[in-house]
Amino acid sequence: MAGPEAASPTAGVxxxxxxxxxxxxxxxxxxxxxxxxSVACVAAPVVAPYQFDAIDLDSIRxxxxxxxxxxxxxxxxxxxxxxxxxxxxSILIGILSAVLGTGLGTLxxxxxxxxxxxxxxxxxxxxxxxxxxxxxPLVIVLASYTQAAVVSMALIIxxxxxxxxxxxxxxxxxxxxxxxxxxxARALGARNGRIILRHILPNxxxxxxxxxxxxxxxxxxxxxSLSFLGLGVxxxxxxxxxxxxxxxxxxxxxxxxTVFPGLAILLIVLAVNFVGDGLQDALDPMTSPR
Amino acid sequence: MSGPEPLVRVRELVKYFPVRRGVIRRRVGAVxxxxxxxxxxREGETFALVGESGSGKSTTGRALLQLVRPTSGRVAFAGxxxxxxxxxxxxxxxRDMQMVFQDPYASLNPRLTVGAGVREPLDVHAIGTASExxxxxxxxxxxxxxxxxxxxxxxxxxxxxQRQRVGIARALATGPxxxxxxxxxxxxxxxxxxxIVNLLADLRADLGLTxxxxxxxxxxxxxxxxxxxxxxxxxxxxxxxxxxxxxxPLHPYTRALLDAVPRGRSPEAGTPQVAPAxxxxxxxxxxxxxxxxxxxxxxxxxxxxxxxxxxxxxxxGEAHIVACHHAGTSLVSSAGTPPxxxxxxxxxxxxx
Numbered sequence: 151m152a153g154p155e156a157a158s159p160t161a162g163v164x165x166x167x168x169x170x171x172x173x174x175x176x177x178x179x180x181x182x183x184x185x186x187x188s189v190a191c192v193a194a195p196v197v198a199p200y201q202f203d204a205i206d207l208d209s210i211r212x213x214x215x216x217x218x219x220x221x222x223x224x225x226x227x228x229x230x231x232x233x234x235x236x237x238x239x240s241i242l243i244g245i246l247s248a249v250l251g252t253g254l255g256t257l258x259x260x261x262x263x264x265x266x267x268x269x270x271x272x273x274x275x276x277x278x279x280x281x282x283x284x285x286x287p288l289v290i291v292l293a294s295y296t297q298a299a300v301v302s303m304a305l306i307i308x309x310x311x312x313x314x315x316x317x318x319x320x321x322x323x324x325x326x327x328x329x330x331x332x333x334x335a336r337a338l339g340a341r342n343g344r345i346i347l348r349h350i351l352p353n354x355x356x357x358x359x360x361x362x363x364x365x366x367x368x369x370x371x372x373x374x375s376l377s378f379l380g381l382g383v384x385x386x387x388x389x390x391x392x393x394x395x396x397x398x399x400x401x402x403x404x405x406x407x408t409v410f411p412g413l414a415i416l417l418i419v420l421a422v423n424f425v426g427d428g429l430q431d432a433l434d435p436m437t438s439p440r
Numbered sequence: 441m442s443g444p445e446p447l448v449r450v451r452e453l454v455k456y457f458p459v460r461r462g463v464i465r466r467r468v469g470a471v472x473x474x475x476x477x478x479x480x481x482r483e484g485e486t487f488a489l490v491g492e493s494g495s496g497k498s499t500t501g502r503a504l505l506q507l508v509r510p511t512s513g514r515v516a517f518a519g520x521x522x523x524x525x526x527x528x529x530x531x532x533x534x535r536d537m538q539m540v541f542q543d544p545y546a547s548l549n550p551r552l553t554v555g556a557g558v559r560e561p562l563d564v565h566a567i568g569t570a571s572e573x574x575x576x577x578x579x580x581x582x583x584x585x586x587x588x589x590x591x592x593x594x595x596x597x598x599x600x601x602q603r604q605r606v607g608i609a610r611a612l613a614t615g616p617x618x619x620x621x622x623x624x625x626x627x628x629x630x631x632x633x634x635x636i637v638n639l640l641a642d643l644r645a646d647l648g649l650t651x652x653x654x655x656x657x658x659x660x661x662x663x664x665x666x667x668x669x670x671x672x673x674x675x676x677x678x679x680x681x682x683x684x685x686x687x688x689p690l691h692p693y694t695r696a697l698l699d700a701v702p703r704g705r706s707p708e709a710g711t712p713q714v715a716p717a718x719x720x721x722x723x724x725x726x727x728x729x730x731x732x733x734x735x736x737x738x739x740x741x742x743x744x745x746x747x748x749x750x751x752x753x754x755x756x757g758e759a760h761i762v763a764c765h766h767a768g769t770s771l772v773s774s775a776g777t778p779p780x781x782x783x784x785x786x787x788x789x790x791x792x
Contacts, residue, residue, distance in 0.1 A: 330546040337507055338561045338610065339534035348560075352551040435594040436550060 170432040177428020180421040187418060191237030198231040203386040214406050221406040223397070233410050236388035241418060243304045243373045243389075248365035250308030255315025256351070256358055262316070263323030264346055274320065281313045286375065293381040303382060307369045315361040322354040356430045363426030367419035374415075390415050445519060446480035447618060447650050448504065453477045453513035455496075455503045459724055471724045473499040475674035476513070483617075486644065486651040488665035488682070490658060490697065494720055496674040497654045498542075501620040504652065505537055506530060517618070535565050538611035542623040544603035548595040554581070554606050555591030561613035580609040584639060601632035608639065612647070620652045625660065637664060658701050662686055667758075670694045673723055673731040676750070680760035690753055690762040692736050730765065738766055 171177060190197055206226035214221045220229035262273040289306055296302040326332060327350060335349050351358075374391020376382035383389050385396075390411045397407035454477075456470035474496040481487040489497045503510045506522050515522045517537060525533055538561075541547035548557055555577050562573045578588040584605040595603055604624060611619055621640065625633040637660055643649055655661050661668055662682060669679040670693060678691040689695045721727055721734060730748050733739040742765050753768050754760040762768075 330541050330543060331549040333507060334539070334541060334547050334607075334610070335549075335560070337505060337534065337539045338564060338614065339531045340560070340564050341531070344564065348552075349549050353549070434551075435553075436596050 166435070167432045171428050174428035174431055176424045177432075180424035180428070183417060184421040184425065187237060187414070187421075188241055191234050191241060194231070194234040194238060198228075198234045200228040200231045202231050202235040202388055203227065204231075211404055213404075220410045221404070223407055229393075229406060229410055232388040232393055233390070233414050236390045236393050236411065237414060237418075239300055239383055239387070240370050240373060240390040240415070242300055243307065244366040244370040244418070244422075246301070246304035247306075247308035247311065247369040248362050250304065251311035251365050251369075252315050252358060252362040253312075254308065255312035255361065256319050256354075258312065259316035259319025259321075260323050260346055260351060260354075263320040264327055264342070264350065270320070273316075277313045277316050280310075285310050285372070289372070289376060290379065290381055293376060300383070303373060303376070304369075307372050310372075311365050311368060315358065315365070318357045318361060319354055322357055323350055326350050326353050352433075355433050359426045359430045359433075363423045366422045367415075370415055370419065444483075447483040447485075447518055448481040448652070449514075449516040450480065450500075450504060451478050451514045451516075453500065453503055453515065454511045455499050455508060456511045469724055471722075472674050472726060473723055474503060474510075477671070477674070477676055479669055479676065479679060481618075481650060481652060483650055484644075484648060485667065486653055486665045488653045488655060488661040488668045489671060490655055490661055490668060491671035492656060492720055494673075494723060495671040496723070497656075497671045498622050500671070501539070501622050501652055501654050505534075505539055505620055507539070532565075535614045536616050537618040537620070538614065538616040540604075540607055540611050540619060540621040540624045543627045544600055544607050545595075545627070547607050548603055550595055552595075553591065554586075554593050554595065554598070557595075557606060558591075558609045558613055561610060565614055567614065576613070580613055581606075583612065583643070584609045599632075600628050601635060604628060604632075604636055605639065608636075608643070612643070616649070618650045618652070620654070622654045623656065624653075626655070626657065633660070640664065658686075658697055670697065673720065673726060675731060675763065676761075677732065677764065678760075678762045679750075680754070680762075681758045684754070684758070684760050688760075690760065690767040691732075691764045692738055693732050730763075732764075740766070 194202075204227060206222070208226065209218070209222055210224055210226040212218055212222045212226075218228050218230065220233060222228055223232070258273050258277065262270040262277075289310060292306045293303070296306070332345060332349050335345050340349075370390060373382055373389060374394055377389055377392035377395060382391060385392060393411040394408055394415070397404070397411075401408045453474055454472075455474040456472050458467045459469040459471060460466060461468045477496075477500055479487065489500060491497045499508060502508045503513075504515050504522075506515070506525065510523055513523070517533065520533060522530070522533060552560070555574070558580050559573050559577050562568060562576060567573075568576055577591060581588045581591065586602060586605050586609065590598065590602070595606070598606065608624075624640065625636050628636060640651070640653075641664060644651060651664075653661065653664055665682050667680065668682050668685045669676045670685070670691065671677070672693050678685060678689065678694045680690075685694060686698065689698055721731075727734050729745045730736070730739070730743040733743040736743065746765070748763045748765045750761045750763045751767070752759050752761050
C-alpha cells in the first residue's frame, strides 16, 4: 500500500479510492454504460435519427427495422429517438432527486442520531409522519401546484424520498457515536461538526450509497407514474416513464414500445446500483486488495 | 502533601449513571460508578489507579477529563476548575490533557490513515501552519518509535502494538502535560506490553509528562508508578506510595490483589491467602456498610453496618490512606506478604 504515494504523509483523506474502484470490474463497466447512455441522451438532438415529435403516418406501429431500430409508435414516431430524448429527463430527475433525498435524509438522520434527546424525538416523529403520508396522493397535490418542469419534479420526488435514508443513517450514527474513536476525537478537542463529518459520516457511507442508488431507480419509476397520471412531464415530450405508460395497453401486440424504454430504465438502475456497490467497497479502506 | 499545588486535584468526584426502565424510561435507580473519590497528582508524577473491571477506575479517568460529566465533585487541572468548563474553553483546555485508550483496535477511526489521525489534533487546535504539520506528524511518529512511512497506512494494516503507538502519538500531538492512560497495554499481546510500558516510561522522562495510569495489573503498576490508589466499587479503598502499598498493604482487598499477581512460584508457607470469596457486587445495588464486606475474610458486624472512613495510617512522611475499620490492627496483619515486585507478568522484559 505504501508504494508510489508514500511521498506525503497526510496526502488526502483516503488515497487509493480510485485504485480500489478500478479493481471493481462491474463498477467500471457500469460507469461506462452510464456514461454512454447519459452522453447519448444529452446529445440526443445530434445523435437521434429523427425529431422526437416527428409524426410519420406512413409508418405507424412498425416493428424494429433498419430504418427504425426500435420501431415506431401509434403516430409513426421513432422509438429510438424518443427513448434518447426521454432519457435526458428521466436520468436527470433520477439523479437529482436521489441526491436531494439522500442528502436530506443524511442530514436529518445524522442530526437526530448525534444530538439525541428532543431534537432526535422531533426529527424522527417528523420522519414517521412523512412516511405515513401516502406518497402518490401527496405528489399529485404538489405537482398540480407546480409547473411540470424537470427541476420541480426532481424537488418533489427528492422531498418525498428522504425518510428511509434518515432512519438508516440515524441508526448507524447512534452506533458509531459510541465508538472509542469518536470519544478519542472528543478527547482531543474536536468540535461536533468535525466529529460528524470526519469520524461518523465516513463510517456510514455504505448505507448512504446504498440508499442513494436505490433512490435513483425509485425516482425514475415515480416520475413515470406521475407522467402516466398526466402530472409529470407533458406529452409530446417523452420520458422513459411516459413512454412505458403510453404503451401499456399494447404490451402484448407491440412489445417493442415497452421493451426498449423498459430496458433503458433497467440498464440505468442496474448501472447505478453496481457503481454504488463498487463505490461502497472503494471508500472502505478495509477492502483487501484482490 | 505540602509543597506546590498539584497538577491535578480531584475532590469528592461522583458519577452516577441512571438506570431507566419501562416505556417512558422512568429512572429507577443509579449505577454508582464513582462515589466520592478524592486524590491529587503532582507534576511529573505517575499516579496509578488499580481495580477490577467495574470498580469505576475508567470512569474516574474519563470524568477527570470531562469525557463523561461528573454528577458532582470538583476537578482542578493546573489551577483551572474543569467541571464548570464547557464549549470553547473546555476544548482549549484539552490541549494540555490527553488520553490513551485501552483498545487500540477501537480507538482509531478505520477510515483515517495513520498520518491523518495523528495530524488531526494539530488541525483541531490550529497548531503550526498547514505546511508545517506533515513534518510534525513525521516527528511524532518517530517519537513513538514508528516508521514515518506508515503515515499512509490504515489502522487495519497495523499490528496492535503499532496501533497503540499511533494512539500515543495522537495523544502527544498537542504537546500535553498530562496523559490519562486507560489500561493502555491490557488489550495487547504479552510480548508487546513491555515495549509499550517502556515507551510510556521513556516519554515521561523525555517530555516531563504526568500520568494517570489506569490498570488492573499490579506488576505493570509497580514498574511505572510513583503512587498507587486501589479502587473498589466506586471508592478508593487504599492510596499510598508505591513501595508502601506493595510492601505494607493495609486493606484486605489490596492484599487480595497482590496475592493474585502470579509470582512464578508457589505461595510461601505461612502466607495467609485472602482471595476474595465471591464476585464483585453490582454497583447499582451496593452492600450496606463497608462495600467490601461480602467478600472480605475479616469482616465483622461493624463492617456490615458502618461505612469505613478513609484514615491516614502512614508512619510519618507520605500519606498512606486506607478505608477499612480493621486496617493496621492485628486482625488484618500484612506481615509476611512479600512484595510481588519480581517475576510478575512481563517483568524480565521490562527490566531489560
